[in-house]
Amino acid sequence: MVKKIGIYKDPRNKGRPWVCRWYGEFNSQTGNYRRYTKSFELKGEAEDFAREKATDFIQGGPRDKQQEITLGEFCRRWLKTKRPQLRPGTVILYTNTIRRLRDYFGPRTLISKLTTMDADLFIAELKPLARERALSNATRHRALRNCRTMFSDAVTWRIIRDNPFKKVKKPKSSIKRWHYVKAEEYSRLLEAAPSLRWKALYALAYTAGLRLGEALNLTWADVDLSNGLVVIDNREGTDALPPFSVKDNEKRTIPLPAQTINILRDLRQSTPAIFKVPYILLSVRQYEGILAKYETYRKQRRPWLNRDMANNQLTNFKRHVKKAGIKPNGQLAIHTLRKSCIKTWADHLPPNVTQELAGHADLETTMKYYNKVEPEQRQNAAKMMENWLSRKIG
Numbered sequence: 001m002v003k004k005i006g007i008y009k010d011p012r013n014k015g016r017p018w019v020c021r022w023y024g025e026f027n028s029q030t031g032n033y034r035r036y037t038k039s040f041e042l043k044g045e046a047e048d049f050a051r052e053k054a055t056d057f058i059q060g061g062p063r064d065k066q067q068e069i070t071l072g073e074f075c076r077r078w079l080k081t082k083r084p085q086l087r088p089g090t091v092i093l094y095t096n097t098i099r100r101l102r103d104y105f106g107p108r109t110l111i112s113k114l115t116t117m118d119a120d121l122f123i124a125e126l127k128p129l130a131r132e133r134a135l136s137n138a139t140r141h142r143a144l145r146n147c148r149t150m151f152s153d154a155v156t157w158r159i160i161r162d163n164p165f166k167k168v169k170k171p172k173s174s175i176k177r178w179h180y181v182k183a184e185e186y187s188r189l190l191e192a193a194p195s196l197r198w199k200a201l202y203a204l205a206y207t208a209g210l211r212l213g214e215a216l217n218l219t220w221a222d223v224d225l226s227n228g229l230v231v232i233d234n235r236e237g238t239d240a241l242p243p244f245s246v247k248d249n250e251k252r253t254i255p256l257p258a259q260t261i262n263i264l265r266d267l268r269q270s271t272p273a274i275f276k277v278p279y280i281l282l283s284v285r286q287y288e289g290i291l292a293k294y295e296t297y298r299k300q301r302r303p304w305l306n307r308d309m310a311n312n313q314l315t316n317f318k319r320h321v322k323k324a325g326i327k328p329n330g331q332l333a334i335h336t337l338r339k340s341c342i343k344t345w346a347d348h349l350p351p352n353v354t355q356e357l358a359g360h361a362d363l364e365t366t367m368k369y370y371n372k373v374e375p376e377q378r379q380n381a382a383k384m385m386e387n388w389l390s391r392k393i394g
Contacts, residue, residue, distance in 0.1 A: 005020055005022045005050040005053050006022070007019070007020055007043070009043075010039070018039065018041070018042065018045070019038070019040075019046070021036065022035075022063065024036060024063045062158055068110050068112060071102065071107055071108070072107025072108065075098045075107075078150055078154075079095070088245070088305055089245070089307075093146065094146055096129060097150075100127075100129070100143060104125070105118070111151075112160050114160075115164055116164050116165075116167055119147065119164040119165045120168050123144050123165075141170060144168060144170060148163065148165045151163040151164060152166075176331055177329070178332070178336050179329055179330040179336060180339075181206065181340040185326050186202070186340075189320060189324045190203070192320045192321075198316070198320065199263050199267075200260075200264055200267050200280060200281060201281055202334075203260040204230070205334060207256065207259070208230055208256055208341065209345070209357060209358050210230075211247070211306075212310060212313065213309060214232050215280075215281060216306075216309040216310055217244040217309055218232075218279065219241070219279055220280055225265055225268075228255055228257075228261050230253070230254050231253050232246055232252050232253075234246050240291075241278060242290065242294045242304045246359065250359050264280070267280070286311075293308065314333060342354060342357075345357055346366065351363055354366050
């Protein structure tokens, strides 16, 4: 194949006699190379085009004319190829992003026509979907990440040359203040908990950093009380257990303190139906309700998500917080117990250990959200400096 772009004069074409010719890639189906031509009125125009085309080829640009594909068709193909690799919850998040793209640009828009400015405007003008009360910063950031991933694949598939979302800046967001639950507050919360199951939930969140979905999906087979360990890992669905998927697919093993082990032991010994209910935090009635719900989902071919295990925990939690006399100075939910656990880890353990125990995909998340400085720590910093100066100067 001749890779050079040739310039020729065609005397038969009086209006546009100067012609650029080049070959595309080898087509294994036809057994030859497709030839392309473009005509110009002036030789200088042909030479300029040839230089631009040559530079484009050197930078990896396609030699053949690219297939034009609509946004709607691209999204359909992308989701079809990626669905088997994604968790059900992730599929829902990408489906929501696709809905936003189709609603904003229209399904018939050619993705090759989308520019960085279009992408910037799309992210800036995102609106809540029908069932969403408001658009959170997390939703806006997720939409941008999803679009970057999807259009990066479009570049890999050689449908487009550049990813229009690649240079879109992440919208600025303020980190909302959350209440760091101190050890004495946690102790009062345990006292206010009305049952061993509630105590076990709070203990697993505050001392093992479990997410609510992870704690509710925890079975007795996941806990090694003899060695004081809890294992968080993916689980395929069975007739007796709905599926469970770990965020970021990272299995992790977390050591438990003696107090939490004792709470779990007491719970196990006090539960007559332990051999009927595999879940640590569910009663017989709750377990039967989950199985019925799971069966309905399967008949409807509806994906089962981790959060489908939860039911009205927040209302009860607020009641227990009030009874414990905890007065939060920021957001306080069950997830805040996990945050408090990770914050305690971050204060006493190396960052990479905290990252692994927390199940974070990258260290940046650990450092950004769980290294906040408390007033007591600032005071300790001043005392430390005073003591250091007194030893050096005094």
